[in-house]
Amino acid sequence: MDQKDVKNKDPLVLFMPSGRRGRFKKGTHLLEAARQLGVYVESVCGGRGICGRCQIEIQEGNFAKHGIVSANSHISEFGAKEIRYAEKRDLKAGRRLSCSAMIEGDLVVDVPQDVQVNAQIVRKAADTRLIARNPAIQMCYVEVEEPDMHKPLGDLDRLKQALEHDWGFTDIIVDQHILPRVQKILRAGNWTVTAAIHRDMVTARPSLIALYPGLKNEAYGIACDIGSTTIALHLSSLLSGLTIASAGTSNPQIRFGEDLMSRVSYVMMNPDGCEAMTKAVRNALNDLISEVCTESGVDPLDILDTVFVGNPIMHHLFLGIDPTELGGAPFALAVSGAVHSWASDLHLALNPGTRVYMLPCIAGHVGADAAAATLSEGPHRQDEMMLLVDIGTNAEIVLGNQQRVVAASSPTGPAFEGAEISCGQRAAPGAIERVRIDPLTLEPRFRIIGTEPWSDEAGFADLSAATGVTGVCGSGIIEVIAEMYLAGIITEDGVIDGAMAARTNRIVRQGRTYSYVLREGENPLTITQTDVRAIQLAKAALYAGIKLLMDKLQIDHVDRIGLAGAFGSFIDPKYAMVLGLVPDCELEKVKAVGNAAGTGARMALLNRDYRREIEQTVTAIEKIETALEPKFQEHFVYAMALPNKVDQFPNLNKVVTLPARSAPTDSSGGAGPVRRRREGRRPRG
């Protein structure tokens, strides 16, 4: 009979969700089939039926388009390994161990993404995104030969032989800290151990980084976004991919300087400033690690891999690198590529073998956090042209699709964070976050953080009493100025129109300019001409940066916008567009993407393929330095107007009625000089 015919009669097996398929001889174990197809199915015990990690489910039915009729009769009966495992532990109905179950006919096999073998670990609700796993850490259970005087190979050397024999690892490098412990661990496990093997780069040799007696059926990792304001840290199981616990804290470096530039200044002024800030952030990380471990009952020694992201200055300070060079042109990063290190070298209280991976930085002001957000939102994986913006003291801007990606930062300054606004404040209970102005009466109504009703609704006074109305946070500032513009209080050039004072006593004169009283009473909140000007400057810088990138790609329209970070998560896309922070776009395609940097860090933690993906992507990203682009000034000047002087807004016009536009003029006329923001450029926060 023809060899090919024989092969074609073998059962067809389709693995989902990957869609990989192949024909296998009857009697082939599904774990073996998965491995041959490159389908990632976890197994710690190497097919001995004791770890339970290799669970799969059989989909029954007629999968006509695949030419498969799949049925539970197409798989072998429960084998001895499965019976023993199901007796000792919980094997959910419908689940099989792929190291035991054998192919008997055509099959559609589902590889569940949530195999949990430790009942006490509960999946966090916040963990919405399932990430395909291929972690840098592999837990490998082996049985090691006992010492033999005839073959006096060392204990460690026989362990390495077993790892080569059972798992195919040749030329393993062994961490020094293993050496003094290997003999006791092997004997404690009665010559069975679980080795934690770290493999990251393709070209690097696998490393033995931790060793446990007997079967160690769990290993954890940490993904962390070190923001200049907030540090957010997630503890994940490397074997199930689930997030076990999360914690966040203020960055204690704030006591050295509120924003990034003041922290760089602190380092320049104080000989031990860098060391102090490095120590502060590492201590905070150790506190967070302690917190998530206590919450989840996880031993910090079982955390074997970590991924950190942050803007360039946070990145450098965490690594103990003086950030002074980032404080002035040419804004030289000490290191831009991905960093591989040891947690112990960075004084993190974890296992001595725990590794650290930091995503690459894109440029001097576009950090590993922007790289992580890019990894998470994936403009480089899309057909659609995507704009990804993370707004801080600097805005990090990434624009592109799978053809080409460009990136830049724009010096927006701290206005969006409320820092240069007379009534501005941080987002906190009592802060105004939503504003509407009646275009006829010019009367405002608003909502504050922590109180459900609007200010003109029943119960507001009672419910807001606890916090009071303390100021206006970033999203509130965007809304009040956008509403003032839509109501005609502000002209397209950003001038609070004194003529409107005739219609309402909320417009008041202050010297040569006018203000709008958002809240009257004992502690009034007023939007001044200076406040409007500060927002104009910030949004013009942001928009000019975006426009510059659009020029580079020769496009005048983006398909999709992701607003990242805390500020991006709370602003209303419509008002962002009215003020011209972002270009015109279909409103339902403008999305807050939350802590995209944190998600990107988790992806890199759980799947080393994502590390290679973002490293290659960052290398390919074209970096635009706005300070060096003559067109930036031109865009900046036109972008001072609301929304701006030159673009069309077809999508925005569908949802709001923009005031009539005057003929283009020099937008710097009218309301005082446009301050150039090139000096005193601030790295983003």
Next chain:
Amino acid sequence: MDQKDVKNKDPLVLFMPSGRRGRFKKGTHLLEAARQLGVYVESVCGGRGICGRCQIEIQEGNFAKHGIVSANSHISEFGAKEIRYAEKRDLKAGRRLSCSAMIEGDLVVDVPQDVQVNAQIVRKAADTRLIARNPAIQMCYVEVEEPDMHKPLGDLDRLKQALEHDWGFTDIIVDQHILPRVQKILRAGNWTVTAAIHRDMVTARPSLIALYPGLKNEAYGIACDIGSTTIALHLSSLLSGLTIASAGTSNPQIRFGEDLMSRVSYVMMNPDGCEAMTKAVRNALNDLISEVCTESGVDPLDILDTVFVGNPIMHHLFLGIDPTELGGAPFALAVSGAVHSWASDLHLALNPGTRVYMLPCIAGHVGADAAAATLSEGPHRQDEMMLLVDIGTNAEIVLGNQQRVVAASSPTGPAFEGAEISCGQRAAPGAIERVRIDPLTLEPRFRIIGTEPWSDEAGFADLSAATGVTGVCGSGIIEVIAEMYLAGIITEDGVIDGAMAARTNRIVRQGRTYSYVLREGENPLTITQTDVRAIQLAKAALYAGIKLLMDKLQIDHVDRIGLAGAFGSFIDPKYAMVLGLVPDCELEKVKAVGNAAGTGARMALLNRDYRREIEQTVTAIEKIETALEPKFQEHFVYAMALPNKVDQFPNLNKVVTLPARSAPTDSSGGAGPVRRRREGRRPRG
């Protein structure tokens, strides 16, 4: 014209001493020619003519057998680089810089092994063996592009680019400690730096382990033999191969136990015993490092590579490994393969990037010191059958040639070190080291350490007054017993013959046995029957081990014997053979090989090819565990006799007249029971 013809008309260049040759186009730089042929010519500056490391000499003459007429006219005139270098620094007459000198005709090129560019460093007289270099550390001078806002690659990333461009290193791993310092170093060197690259394993990626501003034209390494009694450490230039300084000290672990087994016992009895001994040896190493650095003016931060050897227990204690398992069967090593580590992990006060390499151990009682001695003496490289013996509390025995090598250890006990001998002492001034006994009068004469004349020569009394005659050291014990045997005082069974008392009053009765008075007077030195028995037991164990290995190789004769270590260096081969410590062999082929372990460590330090060689050799060595070999007991019993009961001694008979041999009997008869030495086995010292 035929391509081949063109090629054959190119000049022929022969490099010595490697003998590699090839044809090169006229105008090819000799450095380039050497690289193409794989001839190791150092160059730190990468051919810029500033480091002076690539010096060569042209041999003039008619090298008929190579078909070459070599002449200085066959090489280009002094180039600009050479003129500049010779002006600034000393370029010896006849030397050329191979990065400047170009091939103009057939040449025989000598690559000198002693290129020194630092005049202040003087070669030590003790450094007799020149070792071909191919160190694991390569010093690479590069010019790095300055930061550019258009291409915001990090400083470190541009350094890596330069290392790839100029030196061909791709995918360099960077030590964490470099990151915080890279920016300052690059700027201090005005964008020129010298990178220390560590490459060891073929499969491992190169690592950037240290970085210096500008040209750093020197790097050092340490080779160290950690003996249980003595630690010997050598500081070498990795760029010239010369030994710069050496130092030695007692192993401070002696205060925890004189010999190895008592140190293992100390660990077993004291919970912190391992830690205390690890700390003791590391402190001693730091003191020695400090000593050689002070002596030579070398900065410890410039020591970038280190090689350590030692017996298995010293090896383990240095690495912080509890040696308890080595104290009893199955004598399991924690690790037998080569160990790669960091000096900082082992608390050595060197550069944070300094690496540690430890040679593999051969077996539970045959350590990295024996591997190093093997590397140094090279039985595996020879046609001749070589026996290599290092005698301590255990004897490490290696036997073989390039076909096959076997190894074992024998439990000789401490008798050879004087520990079980009534008048025994360590080798020190005042100790008897040489003995002759007149076969007619049975009168002895001797020589002591520190005094030139023999005891019966003029001036002995005066000159020895300072030290006195304090005891008999190892080599003296061998000689006195061998001379007693040759004089007929001792029978071939090792019995001090009471009948001889009639001929001399130096034979005295002590209970049921007799003694020989080596020195009369107030502080007499006497060789007792028990002393003879102790030496018999020790030498029988040693010889039985050797015989077992000879059995394995099915040989009854060895071509060459190397006696390693302190004891081996001082015993007279003839007397060793009379006592039957070693088998019969041509006397001129029995050599003390000194600190062969230290030489092997230096070889591994200066040339990583030697690391691969010894790793492969150790893997191939057949390890014989004497305790498991039934024949060992048989050999042991026959070897109790002097020289032994079964062999012929054709070579020994040429130089001494051995007493007539009796018919074989049970050697345990006659002089008390032969104690079995299997119990209380001691690892060698």
